[in-house]
Amino acid sequence: MVANIGYGALLITFLISIYGAVAAVYGARRNSSTWVDSARNATLLTFPLLTISSLSIIYLLVSGSYSVEYVSSVTSNSMPLYLRVTALWGGQAGSLVFWSWLMSAFASAVTLRKWNRDREFLPWVILVSLVTLAFFLILIIFVENPFVRIWITPMGSVSTAMFQPAGTSLFTPTDGQGLNPLLRHPGMIIHPPMLYLGFVSFVIPFAFAFAALVTGRTDDRWIRVTRRWTLVAWLFLSLGLLLGGRWAYDVLGWGGYWGWDPVEIAAFMPWLTGTAFLHSVMIQEKRGLLKHWNMVLVILTYDLVIFGTFLTRSGVLSSVHAFAQSAIGPLFFGFIALTFAVSLGLLVRRWKELKSTGYMTSVFSREAFFLANNWLFMIILVVCFLGVTFPVLTEALGFVGQRIPALADVFTGQKVTFGPEWYERITAPFFAGLLFLMGIAPLSAWKHSTLKTLGRGAWKPFIASLLVLVIVFFIGVRHWAALLGFWLAALTASITLFEFWRATRARSHAHGENLLLALWNLAGRNRRRYGGYVIHLGVVLMAIGIIGIEVFQKQTQGTIAQGEQLALGDYSIRYDSLAVFDTDDGRNVARAVISVYRDGKYLGELYPRRDYYYESQQPMTIAGVRSTMEDDFYVLLVDWEPVSTAGATFRVYHNPLVNWLWLGGFVFILGTMVAAWPDKDPELVVERGRQVIAAAQVN
Amino acid sequence: MRNISAKVLLALALSVAAVLLPSETVFAQQPTPSDDQVNAIAKQLYCPVCENIPLDVCPTQACAQWRDLIREKLAAGWNEQQIKDYFVDQYGDRVLGTPPVRGLNWLAYLIPPVAILAGAYVLFMALRSRQNPTEQPDSTMLVPPPADEYVSRLEEEVKKR
Numbered sequence: 001m002v003a004n005i006g007y008g009a010l011l012i013t014f015l016i017s018i019y020g021a022v023a024a025v026y027g028a029r030r031n032s033s034t035w036v037d038s039a040r041n042a043t044l045l046t047f048p049l050l051t052i053s054s055l056s057i058i059y060l061l062v063s064g065s066y067s068v069e070y071v072s073s074v075t076s077n078s079m080p081l082y083l084r085v086t087a088l089w090g091g092q093a094g095s096l097v098f099w100s101w102l103m104s105a106f107a108s109a110v111t112l113r114k115w116n117r118d119r120e121f122l123p124w125v126i127l128v129s130l131v132t133l134a135f136f137l138i139l140i141i142f143v144e145n146p147f148v149r150i151w152i153t154p155m156g157s158v159s160t161a162m163f164q165p166a167g168t169s170l171f172t173p174t175d176g177q178g179l180n181p182l183l184r185h186p187g188m189i190i191h192p193p194m195l196y197l198g199f200v201s202f203v204i205p206f207a208f209a210f211a212a213l214v215t216g217r218t219d220d221r222w223i224r225v226t227r228r229w230t231l232v233a234w235l236f237l238s239l240g241l242l243l244g245g246r247w248a249y250d251v252l253g254w255g256g257y258w259g260w261d262p263v264e265i266a267a268f269m270p271w272l273t274g275t276a277f278l279h280s281v282m283i284q285e286k287r288g289l290l291k292h293w294n295m296v297l298v299i300l301t302y303d304l305v306i307f308g309t310f311l312t313r314s315g316v317l318s319s320v321h322a323f324a325q326s327a328i329g330p331l332f333f334g335f336i337a338l339t340f341a342v343s344l345g346l347l348v349r350r351w352k353e354l355k356s357t358g359y360m361t362s363v364f365s366r367e368a369f370f371l372a373n374n375w376l377f378m379i380i381l382v383v384c385f386l387g388v389t390f391p392v393l394t395e396a397l398g399f400v401g402q403r404i405p406a407l408a409d410v411f412t413g414q415k416v417t418f419g420p421e422w423y424e425r426i427t428a429p430f431f432a433g434l435l436f437l438m439g440i441a442p443l444s445a446w447k448h449s450t451l452k453t454l455g456r457g458a459w460k461p462f463i464a465s466l467l468v469l470v471i472v473f474f475i476g477v478r479h480w481a482a483l484l485g486f487w488l489a490a491l492t493a494s495i496t497l498f499e500f501w502r503a504t505r506a507r508s509h510a511h512g513e514n515l516l517l518a519l520w521n522l523a524g525r526n527r528r529r530y531g532g533y534v535i536h537l538g539v540v541l542m543a544i545g546i547i548g549i550e551v552f553q554k555q556t557q558g559t560i561a562q563g564e565q566l567a568l569g570d571y572s573i574r575y576d577s578l579a580v581f582d583t584d585d586g587r588n589v590a591r592a593v594i595s596v597y598r599d600g601k602y603l604g605e606l607y608p609r610r611d612y613y614y615e616s617q618q619p620m621t622i623a624g625v626r627s628t629m630e631d632d633f634y635v636l637l638v639d640w641e642p643v644s645t646a647g648a649t650f651r652v653y654h655n656p657l658v659n660w661l662w663l664g665g666f667v668f669i670l671g672t673m674v675a676a677w678p679d680k681d682p683e684l685v686v687e688r689g690r691q692v693i694a695a696a697q698v699n
Numbered sequence: 700m701r702n703i704s705a706k707v708l709l710a711l712a713l714s715v716a717a718v719l720l721p722s723e724t725v726f727a728q729q730p731t732p733s734d735d736q737v738n739a740i741a742k743q744l745y746c747p748v749c750e751n752i753p754l755d756v757c758p759t760q761a762c763a764q765w766r767d768l769i770r771e772k773l774a775a776g777w778n779e780q781q782i783k784d785y786f787v788d789q790y791g792d793r794v795l796g797t798p799p800v801r802g803l804n805w806l807a808y809l810i811p812p813v814a815i816l817a818g819a820y821v822l823f824m825a826l827r828s829r830q831n832p833t834e835q836p837d838s839t840m841l842v843p844p845p846a847d848e849y850v851s852r853l854e855e856e857v858k859k860r
Contacts, residue, residue, distance in 0.1 A: 254756035261751045317750065363826050371825055375818045382814040390807050391793075397803065410802040412792075417745045418807070419753065419796025426811050557734035619758055639763075649734070 003068055003147040006056025007162060010097075010147075013049040013104070014137040016042045021130040028123035028214075036123045040111045043126055046104040046133060054101045057094055057146055061087050067172040069160045070094055070146040076178030076615050078586040083184060089192045090179045092313060093146035098193070099309070100136045102200045107133060110204050110229075118221055124211035125204075132203055132306075135335050143328045178586070178615040187247030191240055195267055198237025199305045202270060204229045205277075206302035206343075209295055213346040218353045223281045223294065227528075231676035234278060237271050238672060242665040253621035255555065255634050255653035257661065260423040262317045262388045266308035269384050273301040276377035283367045286446050288357030292347065293374070295354065299343040306336050316392055364449040369441040376430045376437070383426050387418040424550075428481075432488060435543055438536050439492030442499050461494035468494075485547040493540045496533050523674065531675025538671055541664030548631075548657025557638065559649040565597075568652045571633055572597045575648055576605070578640055588612040592637045592648055596626055608637040608650065629663075631656040732773040740779050741766050747790035754794075 020042030027035025057070070061084045066072040074087040074094065089095040107129035115122050140146070148160045152171035159165060182188065205226035212222035244264065245257040258264060277297040283289045310332035311317055347354075360367060398413015443457040468490035469483065477483055500519065508518035523530040558566045565572045576593040583589055591609040595602060606624030613620065626633040632655040640648035741755035746762050754762055765786075772782045786794045798804040 253758065254753070259751070259753075360826060368826055371822060375822045378818055379811070379815050383811050386807060386810050390798075394803055412802055414791045415793040416798035416804060416807070417751065417793045417796060418798065419745065419751075421743075422797045422807075555735075555738075557738055559734070621758060651734075 002056050002059050002065070003149060006053045006060075007141075007145070007147040009049045009053040009056070010137060010141055013046050013053070013100075014134060014141060016045055016049070017130040017134040017137065020046075021127050021134065024123035024126040024130070028120075033119075036126075039123060039126045039130075043104075043107050043111045043130060046130075047101075047108040050097070050101040050104045054088065054097055057088055057097060058085055060147075061085065064176070065172075066174070066176050067149050067170050068146075069148045069150050072150070072173050072176035074176070074179050076176040076586070078584070078615070079178060080585070082189075083179060086189045087179050089196070090183050091146075093140065093144040093148075095192065095196075096136055096140045096144055096313070097146055099196050099200065100133055100140065102193075102196055103129070103133045103136065103203065106200050106204060110207070118217075118225060120215045120217060121208060121211035121222070121225075124214045125207040128207035128210050129203060135331075139328055139331060143326065143331070175615070178613065181611065181613040181616060181618050181620045182251055185247055185251050187243050187250060191243040191247055194236050194243055195240030198233050198235075198240050198267075199270065199309065201229060201233035201236060202274060202301050202305050205233065206298050209298040210343060210346070213295065213343070213350050216350060216353060218291065218350060220281075220284050220288075220291075223284060227281070228676055228678065230274070230278060230281075231528075231672065234271070234274050235669065235672040235676055237267070237274060239669055241267055241271060242662075242669070245665075246662060249658075250623070251620070253623060253636050255553065255623075255636075255651075255655060256549070257658070260387070260418070260420045263312050265384045265388050266311040269381060269388075270301050270304040270308055272377050272381045272384070273297050273304055276374045277301060279370045280374050283370050287367050289360065289367060290371075291354040291356060292351065295343075295347050297374075299340065299347070302343075303336050303340050306332065306339070310336065311388065317388075361447050362449050364444055364451055364454055366441060366444045366446045366449070369437055369444055373434065373437050373441070376434050379430050380427050383423060387423055391416050391418065432485065435485075435488045435492055435539070438539065439488065439495050442533065442536075443495060457498075458495065461491065461498045464494040464498075465491035479551050482547050482551040485543060485551075489540045489543045489547075493537060496536050496540075499533060500530070527677055528675045531671050531673070531677075534671030534674055535668050536671075538664045538666070538668030541660050541667055543664070545657050545659065545661025545664060548660065549655045552654075552656040554654040555652060557649065557651040559639075559647045561647045564647075566650060566652065568654055570599050571652070571654060572600075573606075573635060573650065573652060575650070578648055586614050588614065590637065590640060592624075592640070592650075594624065594635060594650070596633060596635075606633075606635050608635045610637050627659060629657075629659050632658045732770055736773060737766050737770045740769050740773075740782055743796055744783065744786055744794050745796055747786075747794050753796065 020039045023035050023042065024039035027033070027037075027039060060068050060071050061075050062081065064071070064075065064077065064084075066075075070091060070093050074091040075084050079087070087094065089098045107126070110125060110129065111122070145162055148162050150158060150160055150171045150173070151165055151168035152158050153168050158171060159168070164170070205222075208222040208226045208229075212218060241264075244267070248259065249255075249257040252259075277294065280290055280297060281294055284291055284294050310329070314326065314329035314332055316329055360371075362368060394411075395413060395415045397411045399411075401408040401411030401413055404411075440454065440458065443454050445453070465487055469487045472483065472486045477486070500522075503522050504515055504519045507513065507522050508515050511518065511521075513521065554569055556566065556568045560566050560575045562575050562577065565574045574595045574597070576595055578590065578592045580588065580590045589609055589611050591607055594606050594608065596604055596606055603626065606626060608624035609622050611620045611622060612618075621636050621638075624635045624637075632653070634653040634655055636651040636653075638649040638651050640646075738755040742753055744754040744765075746752050746754050746757040746759070746765070748761055749757050749759060752762075754765055769782055772785065777785075783795070787799070792799055792804075798807050800808055
């Protein structure tokens, strides 16, 4: 019953979104506000309908209706309530519904804004939102339906279908398979919604860009309208990536936070173009340059969002054959190709109207640095895109080698792997370049800057950074890449802090405020700028953490008997005891007790453990971690002898400075929130903007 | 450091003693070759069955066996390259963390530098044209012109609205 309601709601939403999209276009063509309003109402209707659908799934999950295939695949009797609810995005079908629900929420929110000044955009924004939504609904309804139930014939053969096949009855398993244990982690519970929020909210800036292209309103209105949307989208995407990293560090048991896995890169690619976009739109706003390029970036970001979902949802990464087996892959492929071609077609059509209204005046101007930043981001994007798609291509192109024996050595059809080494070797200099640009760009001015003006602002922070370099050297760091990285981080941090200091002091003098108040008012007046600087400081902290773990991580593995010790650098562990026991929630836990020593001094106990989930027959390694700002001491229980008096194998990591990464992430998010914080009175800002435009027109 | 070398010496002395004085062995100190030696090689290899998980950290039973295989080969006197070659022979190029530079894989090493240079060229052109207001100082060259018939057809259709 509930499954039928949920499915019905999906079907109706699909029809309504198709109707809304058609009505929007028709209304725009006929210049009929009645039709556009109808399309707007259709958009608003999708949200409650998809809410019904999502609630139906949640009801089924919570009530343990295992006759529904999705429910039995992601929940089990032993799972607590919060995990059953969050199982909504624990599997393919449910997460697609969740994606659509968020999409409808954002589409509704955007249609509810005040449109009086850009009414011509409305139908096209509706079109983009609803077409995107309809596409996901097609996937859900026709390929990955979460409401499909399990049916059994009298002969005992089991099949799945939405509606009862003839001669079968409903089959209800007594228990489900349960959620993948890897996903039963707080980080994994919040990570997908954040990522999806980021993905979905990037649809809105694209929708406005698309509207600007269709309507030919090629001023930077679309950028000003979507500025905050973009920042919010970026905030969620960044948060999603950070949480994913933290989850990997805690749960995956390899002592790292980022493994250049295609799934990670899938979410990283729209972040790259999104970050480039955030910077590059400022050039258009301030200088009237790069209008084409901003369109390209927002189109890329949108299609990379869809592409990211495609990569993680189509099975194309595991093998080309999995891709071909399901209709989901080709559908995604078609949709990406279509949206990309249509958007680029529109861009080309408006090419002349998007001519720059200014021109570059100095190599050392802010816009020149932003341009360089875009170049670096694009290189990293190209490397990521290559790394993700190349293995698929080599595998797919194997048929060429089979057909033409002469080319068999070239087109082997063998899949290849791109590990961290490949990515890091190519991208490391460009990340360093970004860090450097991030440092010096704030010193430059729009339009006119010379080496001299840069130098005037830079010399004090430069000396400060050299001091840091000397200190780091004397502490004992000799690795050249680490020295370079720490120096860059110090340079960027000191310039950014220096900028804060200069501006705060100037304001304090001018307004007679004390420094703290001056800083507060300063940041409040130009939140995007100072929020951006806080983000930069966050990146510096993250860079310190990344250098720490990438360059100085040490590890060892060894099997030791009880009472014996295993050493790693200054640290050593002693294996004290091991207990193996069952828990109420269906796990078999092997938990070791070890003592940690540093330079022979006792520091405390750690409890690395291995949880084995009976239902899903999956083991999970939970590290015992001693975490300080200086380093993490990270111990994994790899193996143990059944007789507990015998030995156990431990894998031990020493991860220097890794906590700076998480601290930096925190600062990063804080800065983004400062930048994206809504203005007190948006109408006032709009009014001011209108006056400026009016004044400009008079002139 | 002294601490470590002392331990190494102790371990050596113990193992020599263990060989010289066969008795009921206590708990084996470290298998030879050591886990770290095995992991150093396993780290560069990718599990042939699991997706994108380096062999040194893959928790599955199959991977544990593959690590044991590395240990056996090391004990038999194979060097790192021989072991890697063996794995490639058995399971294909995908077990390597960086694709071997042959055949189509050349592209994986050619495309990044080409992209870097192309981007640098666009950047250079954009910055060079700064004194000349008639030229367009942006990176529009990154977008290919609509030579595609499909694109122009789409364009036509949009124009008809």
